[in-house]
Amino acid sequence: xxxxxxxxxxxxxxxxxxxxxxxxxxxxxxxxxxxxxxxxxxxxxxxxxxxxxxxxxxxxxxxxxxxxxxxxxxxxxxxxxxxxxxxxxxxxxxxxxxxxxxxxxxxxxxxxxxxxxxxxxxxxxxxxxxxxxxxxxxxxxxxxxxxxxxxxxxxxxxxxxxxxxxxxxxxxxxxxxxxxxxxxxxxxxxxxxxxxxxxxxxxxxxxxxxxxxxxxxxxxxxxxxxxxxxxxxxxxxxxxxxxxxxxxxxxxxxxxxxxxxxxxxxxxxxxxxxxxxxxxxxxxxxxxxxxxxxxxxxxxxxxxxxxxxxxxxxxxxxxxxxxxxxxxxxxxxxxxxxxxxxxxxxxxxxxxxxxxxxxxxxxxxxxxxx
Amino acid sequence: xxxxxxxxxxxxxxxxxxxxxxxxxxxxxxxxxxxxxxxxxxxxxxxxxxxxxxxxxxxxxxxxxxxxxxxxxxxxxxxxxxxxxxxxxxxxxxxxxxxxxxxxxxxxxxxxxxxxxxxxxxxxxxxxxxxxxxxxxxxxxxxxxxxxxxxxxxxxxxxxxxxxxxxxxxxxxxxxxxxxxxxxxxxxxxxxxxxxxxxxxxxxxxxxxxxxxxxxxxxxxxxxxxxxxxxxxxxxxxxxxxxxx
Numbered sequence: 001x002x003x004x005x006x007x008x009x010x011x012x013x014x015x016x017x018x019x020x021x022x023x024x025x026x027x028x029x030x031x032x033x034x035x036x037x038x039x040x041x042x043x044x045x046x047x048x049x050x051x052x053x054x055x056x057x058x059x060x061x062x063x064x065x066x067x068x069x070x071x072x073x074x075x076x077x078x079x080x081x082x083x084x085x086x087x088x089x090x091x092x093x094x095x096x097x098x099x100x101x102x103x104x105x106x107x108x109x110x111x112x113x114x115x116x117x118x119x120x121x122x123x124x125x126x127x128x129x130x131x132x133x134x135x136x137x138x139x140x141x142x143x144x145x146x147x148x149x150x151x152x153x154x155x156x157x158x159x160x161x162x163x164x165x166x167x168x169x170x171x172x173x174x175x176x177x178x179x180x181x182x183x184x185x186x187x188x189x190x191x192x193x194x195x196x197x198x199x200x201x202x203x204x205x206x207x208x209x210x211x212x213x214x215x216x217x218x219x220x221x222x223x224x225x226x227x228x229x230x231x232x233x234x235x236x237x238x239x240x241x242x243x244x245x246x247x248x249x250x251x252x253x254x255x256x257x258x259x260x261x262x263x264x265x266x267x268x269x270x271x272x273x274x275x276x277x278x279x280x281x282x283x284x285x286x287x288x289x290x291x292x293x294x295x296x297x298x299x300x301x302x303x304x305x306x307x308x309x310x311x312x313x314x315x316x317x318x319x320x321x322x323x324x325x326x327x328x329x330x331x332x333x334x335x336x337x338x339x340x341x342x343x344x345x346x347x348x349x350x351x352x353x354x355x356x357x358x359x360x361x362x363x364x365x366x367x368x369x370x
Numbered sequence: 371x372x373x374x375x376x377x378x379x380x381x382x383x384x385x386x387x388x389x390x391x392x393x394x395x396x397x398x399x400x401x402x403x404x405x406x407x408x409x410x411x412x413x414x415x416x417x418x419x420x421x422x423x424x425x426x427x428x429x430x431x432x433x434x435x436x437x438x439x440x441x442x443x444x445x446x447x448x449x450x451x452x453x454x455x456x457x458x459x460x461x462x463x464x465x466x467x468x469x470x471x472x473x474x475x476x477x478x479x480x481x482x483x484x485x486x487x488x489x490x491x492x493x494x495x496x497x498x499x500x501x502x503x504x505x506x507x508x509x510x511x512x513x514x515x516x517x518x519x520x521x522x523x524x525x526x527x528x529x530x531x532x533x534x535x536x537x538x539x540x541x542x543x544x545x546x547x548x549x550x551x552x553x554x555x556x557x558x559x560x561x562x563x564x565x566x567x568x569x570x571x572x573x574x575x576x577x578x579x580x581x582x583x584x585x586x587x588x589x590x591x592x593x594x595x596x597x598x599x600x601x602x603x604x605x606x607x608x609x610x611x612x613x614x615x
Contacts, residue, residue: 004471004482011473280469283430284530285458286486287451364430368421368542370467 001290004281005297008274015270016302022262023306023344024313029255030340031314031332036174037248038336039329041240043173045233047111050123053090053201055214056232057224063235065094065199066109066176074195076221083216085208090120091197093183095190099139100156101147108139109176110157112183120201122180127151128166130180136165138180140172142326157181158189172327200224256347263306264351267299271355276366283364295356296349303348311337376439377460377538377571378404378427383436384594385422396422398594399436404571406537409561409584412575414591420575421542423591427573428461428540429453441537458487462531462570464560466543468523470515476502476526477511483533501529505559521552528560539565541574550580557584 009016044066048056057080059070077091093112098105113120121130126141128151137157144150144167154161162181171178187194200221204213210228218226227235271278278291311332318330385397396419404410414420425431426438429445438445441460445453463469470479480498484490489497502511505525515523524544531539544560545553561584565572574581582588590597 001485003478003485004474007471007473007478276469277471280471281482281486282454283428283457283463284483284486285454285456285461287454290486365421365425367430367463367465367467367469368425370543370546 001294002297004294005301008270008294009298009301012270015266016305019263019266019270019302020306020309022266023259023303023348024309026255026259026262027307027310027340027344028313028317029258030252030344031311031336032317032330033248033251033255034336034340035314035318035330035332036328037241037244038331038333040174040176040244041237042331043170043329044176044240045236046170046173046176047123047178048229048233048236051201052088052119052203054204054210054229055202055217056227056229057200057202057217057221058198058227060223060225062225063227063232064239065232065236067239070094070198071192072197072200072221072224074193074197076224077195077197077200079220080200080202080217083213083220085205085213085216086202087205087208088118088203090114090117090201091183091195092120092199092201093186093190093192093196094198095186097158097179097189099143099179101143101149106143106147106177108143108179110186111178111180112186113180114183119203122166122168122171122178124169126167126169128164130166130168132162132165132180132182134182134185135160135162136182137162138166138168139164140177140179140327141167141169143172143177146327160185160189174328177327256343259306259344260347260351263299263302263348264354267295267302267352268355268358270298271295271358275358275362278359279362279364279366282362283367288360291359292356295359296352299348299352299355300345303345307341307344375405376403377406377441378402378573379437379439380423380427381437381439383423383426383433383438385419385426385431386434395594397426397433400591400594400596402427402589402596404538404573406571407566407569409566409572409574409586411581411585411588412573412591412596413577413579413588418591419594420591422594423596424540424542424573424575428463429457458483459534460536460538462534462536462539464524464527464531464539464541464544466546468515468520468527468547470523470526470530472515475512475514476507476518476522476529479515479526480529480533483530487534489534497533498529501532502526504564505529519552520548521556524548524552524556525559528556528564532564537570539570539572541572541576543576543578544574545576545578545581553578554580557581 059072062068062070077089080089090113095110097108097110099108115131122138132138149164151164153164214226314332318332321328321330380400380402382399382401383397384399387394387396400423412420426433440456443456477498480501481494484494484497499511505528507522507525510518510522561572
C-alpha cells in the first residue's frame, strides 16, 4: 500500500508539488516566525552573554534588564567590590532613549559604564572607540548603515547632540538596540546622582564559590537583588517570550491551519480522483485497514517531503535575511525542528481523515461502470 | 454430482432495489451452479440485471433474499472483512474498463493483489512476471496502463485476476472495449489456457454473441430471471440440473 501511495504521489507531479509545496510553505512560516522570535531572544540577552559578569546586582524587586528601571545607591559599587571572591565589578547605568536619526526617532537602550571600567562596553567593535567621551556615543554599525551615518556624524539623544565615536557590532536587533554614551553625560541627562548605577556586573575570582559570593553580595548591598547570569538571562527571555508568545502562537496556528487545509484538500482531491481505483482495490479484496494505510501513507509522504523542503527553505531564508537585514536574527534550531516534526505529522494525519472517510464509504460496485 | 464440485452456488437469489410501488426487481429468484472448469456465459439485454447478478456472485452486493455459496462458504454468514478475504482468494475479476491502477506498471498492477493477500517481495514479483509472460506481456512489464493497448490492458487485468490462483473468474464484458480479433485472443487465453485447463470456473457476462463458441453453458437473463439459452459452437451444453428453478 505504501507503494501505491508513493506512486500515486509521483504520478501526479503537479499535485505533488502543490501538496508538498503547501506543506513546505506552512513549515517555512512556522520556522520563520519561531526563528525571528528565537533570534530576538538571542539578541535581547546578547549583552549579558557577552560580558564576563557571573553575578548581577539590581534594585530590589527588579529581575530584568529590559523593560525595567533599576537604580542602586552611588556607594553600592564600592561595597560590592569589597566582597571576598569578587575580582572585578562594573557599574552600568542604563536608560531608554530616542536617537533622532531620521524622520522617525529610533528607540535604543542607552548604556553607560565608567571610562576605566574593566568590562561592560560593546564587546565587539566594527570601528572606533568603545568608550565614548562626554559628547560622544557608540551606535551599532548596522543602524549607522541604515541611516547613512559614519564616525564623526552627529546624532541627537535625549535632546543633546552627540558625535559618533565608534560603531559596535551585534547590538542592533528588531527588538533591542543598544547604544553607549558617556556615564557622566547619561547621569545628567536622566537626572540621577553622579556615580549611581542601574546594575552592577560582578566578575568572580576563578576559585570563588558563586553561591557564597552571591550571598555575601546580598549582605553587603541589602537594597539590591542579586542574580546569577543564567537566572538573569532566563528572566529576560521569559519576559520576551510572554510579550511575543501570543503573536507567535497565532501565526503558528495560522501556519498549521494552512498546512492542514493544503494537505487535506490535495489528498482529498487526489483521493476523489482515484476513488475508482480505491473501489477496484476494495472489490478485489483489499481490507479497509489496507486502504486506510494507502491514504494515510500518501498524506504522510506529502507531509514528510513538505516538512523537509520547508526546513531547507527556512534555513535558506534565515541566511538571506541575515545578509539583507543584519538587525534581524532568524534562528532555525535543530531542537525546534525536532519539536515541530511530530506536530506537523499529527496535522497531516488529521488532514487525511476526510479523504479517508470517503474511501471507506466507497461502493465497490462502481467497478462495473464503464 | 457432488456439491463440492460447485465453485459458485446461487440459491433462489433475489435483489430488489427500493421499496413499495417504486421497487425494482433486478434479480428474481435466480439459481445457478457453476462447476470447476466450467465456462458459463450470461447474456441478456441491457437492464436485465446482469451486473446485479455478477455483483452478487462477486460478493460485492448482498441479495435481498436467497443464499450464495462460494467455494462452500455461505456468504450470508460472513461480515464485510470476511467477504473481502473470500473475494481476494476465491474470485478473480475481469472488467470491461480493465480497472488497472494508472500509477502502477503492468507488473505492479498484478503484484498489488498479491501484496493485499500478504504475498510480498520477490515471491510476488516472480509470480507477477510469470503470469504476464504467460500472457505474452514479458516485454511490457514496466509499462504503465496509459502506454498499453486495449488488448494488453485486458491481459494485465487477466493476470491480476489469476494472481491469487482463484477458483472462480467473473468477467464483465471482457471484450467490450476490444476489437474482435483481440477479443478472441484474450478470451482464448482466459478461458482455455488459464481457465478451463487449470480447473477454474469462469462466468462471463456479455453481449458478445461470438463468445458462445467457448462457453459450456449459455444462460439468458431477462427481467431478472435466468433461463437456459443453449450453447453454440459444439460446446457442451448446460445440464438442466444446474438450474434449480
